[in-house]
Structure formats: structure tokens, C-alpha cells
Amino acid sequence: MTDTAHEKNCVVLRAENLHRWLGEDENRVHALKGVSLSLEAGKVHAVVGPSGCGKSTLLYLLGLLDRPDEGDIWLLGKHMTKASEARRTPVRNEHLGFVFQFHFLMPEFTAAENIMLPMRKLNRLTEIQMKERADQILQEVGLEDKGQRLAYHLSGGEQQRVAVGRALANDPGLILADEPTGNLDQQNSDSIFSLLCRLAGEKKQAVLIVTHNLDLARQCDHTFSLVDGNLT
Amino acid sequence: MKRNFQIAIRFLLAKKRAMLMTLAGIVFGVAFFIVTQAQTHGFEELFIRTVLGTNGALRVQDKFQNAITSLMAESGDQTEGFKVPLKEGRTYIAGIAHPRSLKDSVEKFGSVSGVSEVLAGRASVSSGFRTEKTEVLGIRLIDHLSVTDLASQIRYGNLSGYGEEPKGILIGSRLAGRLQADIGDTLFLEQSGAKRRYRLAGIFETGVGQFDLARVFIHLGEARLLFNKPFGSSYLQVSLFEPEKAPQVAQHLEETLQHDVDSWQEREKTWLEVFRVLRFSSGLTMASIIVIAGLGMFNTLAMIVMERQREIAILRSIGYTPGDIVSIFLQQGLIVLLVGTLLGWILALSMTYGVSSLPIHIRGVFSTDSFVVKWSLWHYIWASLISALVILLASYLPARKAARIDPGKVIRRMGG
Numbered sequence A: 001m002t003d004t005a006h007e008k009n010c011v012v013l014r015a016e017n018l019h020r021w022l023g024e025d026e027n028r029v030h031a032l033k034g035v036s037l038s039l040e041a042g043k044v045h046a047v048v049g050p051s052g053c054g055k056s057t058l059l060y061l062l063g064l065l066d067r068p069d070e071g072d073i074w075l076l077g078k079h080m081t082k083a084s085e086a087r088r089t090p091v092r093n094e095h096l097g098f099v100f101q102f103h104f105l106m107p108e109f110t111a112a113e114n115i116m117l118p119m120r121k122l123n124r125l126t127e128i129q130m131k132e133r134a135d136q137i138l139q140e141v142g143l144e145d146k147g148q149r150l151a152y153h154l155s156g157g158e159q160q161r162v163a164v165g166r167a168l169a170n171d172p173g174l175i176l177a178d179e180p181t182g183n184l185d186q187q188n189s190d191s192i193f194s195l196l197c198r199l200a201g202e203k204k205q206a207v208l209i210v211t212h213n214l215d216l217a218r219q220c221d222h223t224f225s226l227v228d229g230n231l232t
Numbered sequence B: 001m002k003r004n005f006q007i008a009i010r011f012l013l014a015k016k017r018a019m020l021m022t023l024a025g026i027v028f029g030v031a032f033f034i035v036t037q038a039q040t041h042g043f044e045e046l047f048i049r050t051v052l053g054t055n056g057a058l059r060v061q062d063k064f065q066n067a068i069t070s071l072m073a074e075s076g077d078q079t080e081g082f083k084v085p086l087k088e089g090r091t092y093i094a095g096i097a098h099p100r101s102l103k104d105s106v107e108k109f110g111s112v113s114g115v116s117e118v119l120a121g122r123a124s125v126s127s128g129f130r131t132e133k134t135e136v137l138g139i140r141l142i143d144h145l146s147v148t149d150l151a152s153q154i155r156y157g158n159l160s161g162y163g164e165e166p167k168g169i170l171i172g173s174r175l176a177g178r179l180q181a182d183i184g185d186t187l188f189l190e191q192s193g194a195k196r197r198y199r200l201a202g203i204f205e206t207g208v209g210q211f212d213l214a215r216v217f218i219h220l221g222e223a224r225l226l227f228n229k230p231f232g233s234s235y236l237q238v239s240l241f242e243p244e245k246a247p248q249v250a251q252h253l254e255e256t257l258q259h260d261v262d263s264w265q266e267r268e269k270t271w272l273e274v275f276r277v278l279r280f281s282s283g284l285t286m287a288s289i290i291v292i293a294g295l296g297m298f299n300t301l302a303m304i305v306m307e308r309q310r311e312i313a314i315l316r317s318i319g320y321t322p323g324d325i326v327s328i329f330l331q332q333g334l335i336v337l338l339v340g341t342l343l344g345w346i347l348a349l350s351m352t353y354g355v356s357s358l359p360i361h362i363r364g365v366f367s368t369d370s371f372v373v374k375w376s377l378w379h380y381i382w383a384s385l386i387s388a389l390v391i392l393l394a395s396y397l398p399a400r401k402a403a404r405i406d407p408g409k410v411i412r413r414m415g416g
């Protein structure tokens, strides 16, 4: 990290002094109190902290699903905090991938169709190319024989793999995962985690995993601890 | 478009039962709307055809003069001539003094397709069995055939027999029944003491009760003798190439000829209004079925928006725009609208066809032995426009609500 040019190339997302208040009036909470961080390509980052410390709040800000009350976010060198929704929405489509605790799949769509949803929106591939890419992704997440299964006929672990596949669909620079294994048994949890780690290595994507599992966090390249709205 | 369509169709299919109810509402609403329009419009047109086929498009009658000259007006008809000062300072003189020259002038109008001179009066008609009051119309057969459907209204006897017989008479079917008269029978017409003898040559049926009961035709020359009117006539009956333009033609003729001219629309105002109201109110009733289907559509879509919040949120999070979400919900409406309208059309076509062969016996304002329907593309277009308006409105509100879903908030609430 001595070469600044090199650093610029590697930093996918940079956040400076993020503040976020949530709720109204007497319920108002200062959830984030000046959080700054950088996420690097090819690295897996963990955010750990007790429940209610503001991990999800941070992830929504970084994922352009919410806006900070104060502070700045640069994604791939572009300032995003003041950008219009019309600019932020296509950025989410092309450069961000989300995995949540619950998979949020379209239940009546097959595994392959769920993975194709972001591709269809991006609209850069032909139908055949999209199918090919979906098959390839299914293979990467270990579901090569389940592509034509409807999402609600898949097991919890399989559904979460499809959600990971969907996050990979447009080959984004940054994958944000909010307790992606929180709802799974040990075995599935481990395999999803190692899947995310492998992808970061292979595809040079930046991965941010929110978790309260310290064992998992130790295996990551960087670990941020969020305590009471502050990173330590 | 295609990618949103795929989502729209899956959202719809997941709500099959509610959607089928809405679809059925549209199908029946559209079909009933079209069928009732086809019937009411059909009967209205039959009425108009009957009116045009019996009393013609226009009637040129009393001469008028403007107030200043009315004091000097001379009457063409000594016995019946009288002056009535009316609105706009006009004075009317009953009847037509110089029918031949007036007829020539009317015929010169390009919109006029036929003119018949009529001398009308009241008389009693008697058979050996009974005597009845009638309205006698003295006509020239050839002329009158050019302004009426008399030829097709003959039920017994024939017009050539009447044409060859100087003392021939044509009477209405119900009058014939009352008089118990058959073709070839002798009938008498009596008017202020004069009694003349005729031979029944034809019995006609217009379907209009008052005509079939009380109208008789004789040759114009015979009528002159019967009513002792060697000159003049009561009115000219005029047919037009485009009967719907009668009011404009009437006004034009009136100004040029200085004679009172009535259009059929003016004459039949009351009945036409009855048909119009009937058509409108039946259309409104049927449209309300479509509106109820629209409420169902609104309800179902609002439910889908509620149930699909997390899917909508995830779509937004992976880059679908609010416009995409609107289009997903509008397309659901569009699918139901198109399928419903198309099926409605098909049902309407077969129902209209079925109804048109249902027997029904109507005499009075017109005559028919089966349901009358009017096949008009406009009924289909109106039904489609109404359902399009209702369904698009019913889809737009839920669509807008769906588009306003904040993905971050929903994902947080759903335990993302």
C-alpha cells in the first residue's frame, strides 16, 4: 500500500465520516457516528458488532439503498451520496451485488431466471448469452443441476446460493452481504462463506460481509468492528 | 418491456382466482354492453327506417309569409285558407296552393331523391260489415313509391292491381281486419255527404299501429273528387339521399321556398329521445359491470403490491427503476384488459347473433318478428374504451404505490 496509484486502482469503495440518524422524534437514534472505511478489490472485509450496533444501516448506505445524513461515499471513484436516484439505480444494477439474510428470491421464477433478473435489466447480453451466463454462475455456486427448479422448491441453503448467484450476475465490483449465513445451519453457512471468499479471490471483487460470527470474521482479509455507531 | 412482462405475468398467475373473477367481470361487462347496444340501436334504426319508409324524411307543408306582407296575403285555397300569425312574425296559410311548381322546385335540390304530392283528408270508410273513421291520402302511386317503402309493406293484393284500377284503394292491415274486408271487396268512402265506391286492391302493414288502423290510399284524382278540391294539396312528402341531414335540408328548403318544412327528426322527437335515453341508460348499466370489474382489479393489484413488497424491494435494489415497477403493474392490467376485451368481443358476437334469431312479436311503433340488432364496430370500440379507461385507472394507482416502495426500508423491515 505504498503506491497511491495502485491504491486508487484497488479501492472499489471509499466512505468518509458517515452519519445516520434513524427514527422520528423521541425514537431518534444516532445509528452511525462518523464511519470511514475503504473496500479493496479482491479482498474480503467483515463488519462485526453486536446486534443493533448499526451494521445493516452502514450496509444500506454503502449499497446506495439509503443516504447518509452527513459524509461521502465514492464508488469506483464516483461521488454517490448526492447523486440522483436515476443515477444511483443503474449503478446498483451494474456495480453492486446484494446478499441478505433472507434470500428475497422471486418464488415463481426458476433458479436460472432469478440469476438472470439483473442481466435482463442491464440488457447487454442476448437471451442465449444470458442463459449461458446463468448456467456458468449456477456452476460456480454449485447448483449446476438445479437451474430449472422453481426457487420455492429449493432448500434454504440452495436458495441462498441462488441469491449469491444473482449478486454475481452482472459481475459487479462490490458484493455486500448482510448476515448471509445468519439463517443457515453450520454446514451451509460455511459453504456460503467460502463461496464468497473464493469469488473475491477469483474475480477480484471487493466483498463486504456483515456478520456477528467472529470465527468467520477472523478468516477475512480485513475486519471492522462496529461498536455503538463507531468503527474501531 | 419483455423482462417486465415476464414478471407481470408471474405476479398475475399467482393470483389466478382473483384475476379470473376480474376477467369474467370484464368479459361479461364488455359483452353485455355490446349486446344491449346492438339491440337498442337495432330497434332505434328499425324505428327510423319505419318512420322514413312511411312518412318520409321531410314534409313540405303550409306556406308562410313574413308579418309585413301577411295582411295582403291571398289564400290559394278558398275553403281551408286561414291566416295564423305565429312566432317570428310569420303568417301561415294552410296547404300548398301550387303543388306542381313547388314539386318542381323541390326536385331541383341535389339532396332530394323523391317528392310525392299528397292530398290528405278525413273520411269514413265502410264495408258491408262496419264503418270506420280514416285518414285518406290521395297520392300518385309512382311518386309515392319513390318516397316510401309502400311496395314492401303490401301484405295482400298487389300494387299493379291498384295502379291499373282507377277506383282502387289500399288500406291498412288492422283496418282490413276491423272491416273484415278482402282483396276485391267493395268499400265506400264518405265525406260531407258525398259517398264514393272503391275496390280493395291491397292491404299494407307498416307496423305503426295508428297507420295500419286508420290510413287508406287512393289515387290523387279520386281524392280531388272526394274532397271536392280541384287544386292544391296538403303537403309534399320528400325523401333524401342522406336522411340524417334532414334538419339542415329542411331549413334550407324553408328559406328558399317560403313553406314550412318539417324534418323527421323534429316530427319524431319524442320517440327518438326515448330510444336515445334507453340506449344511454342500458349502456350505463352495463358499463357499471365493467366498473365493478375495475374495482376488483384495483383490489387484486393492491393486494399483489402488499404481498410482493419484498420482491419489489429486491428488484429495486438490483437496479429496476420505479418506471419498471409501474410498467410491471400496468402490464398486469393490460393483460387482463386485452384478454377480457377480446373474450368479451367473442362472447358479444355470438350473443348478438343468438339474440338476433330470438322470436319476438312487436307491432305498434314498428313491426318485427325477431329481435332486431345493429352490427356496429362502434359498440365494440366504446366497450373497449370504457374497459380500457376503467382498468388502466384501476392499475395505475397500485402501480404508483408499488413504484414508491423504498427498497432500503422494506429490506430492513423484512429482516434483510
Ligand SMILES: Nc1ncnc2c1ncn2[C@@H]1O[C@H](COP(=O)(O)OP(=O)(O)O)[C@@H](O)[C@H]1O
Binding pocket: A022, A023, A024, A027, A028, A029, A031, A049, A050, A051, A052, A053, A054, A055, A056, A057, A058
Ligand atoms: N426506523 C428506525 N427507527 C428508529 N430506530 C431504528 C430504525 N431502524 C433501525 N433503528 C435502530 O438503529 C440501530 C441500528 O440498526 P441496524 O443497523 O439494523 O443494526 P444491526 O444491523 O447492527 O443489528 C438499532 O439500534 C435499531 O434499533
Ligand SMILES: [Mg+2]
Binding pocket: A055, A056, A057, A178, B416
Ligand atoms: Mg442487521
